[in-house]
Amino acid sequence: LTAFKGHQRVIFTVEDGGEGFDFNNIPDPTTPENLIKVTGRGLFLMKKLTNELLFVQNGSKVIMTFSIE
Template sequence: METNYKNAASVTFPSDPKNLRIAESLIDDVCHAHNIHEDHYGNILIAVTEAVNNAIFHGNLNDVQKSVSVDSKIENNQLQFIISDSGLGFDYHNLPDPTAPENIEKETGRGIFLMKSLADKVEFKNNGAKVLLTFTIGK
């Protein structure tokens, strides 16, 4: 794990759900280093952990031989987390609406909706195998 929390930090770990705590630790360290207000911290924690969960479960299909990377950087009052997996990606343009009546009771399908609700900007790269979450942290 890189420890330069002033500008950037990163971790890479096998796709085991138990390793979610590694990503949470990075989020904690980065937010602490930049005195992120607790209101923003909650949004960041939920959005990034949702992206990491998606990378583990959907991107890498729980294959511990594949890895997930979480990188962060801060520039111009913007905190960005980049979550990458080894999967093939997905069709992020055609996702079912989790708030539609036919999807309300489904156990999955809310992660990207949450990310888009909590982050200031969500971008997909590499056919969706890389997610960029941007949060305005203000000064």
């Protein structure tokens, strides 16, 4: 985990040694069949809350950028 604070943004990078995941095929937690599942909301929230979300190295590295104005 690394964090960088610039003048108008904060960038968090989370990386692990795993194989990654298929970030292009993430189930939507708001569909009826997924509403009662207790997992699967983290990436959904990251997409909604960040200004930029990048998946690198097959998803084993995630870069989240937040604007601070």
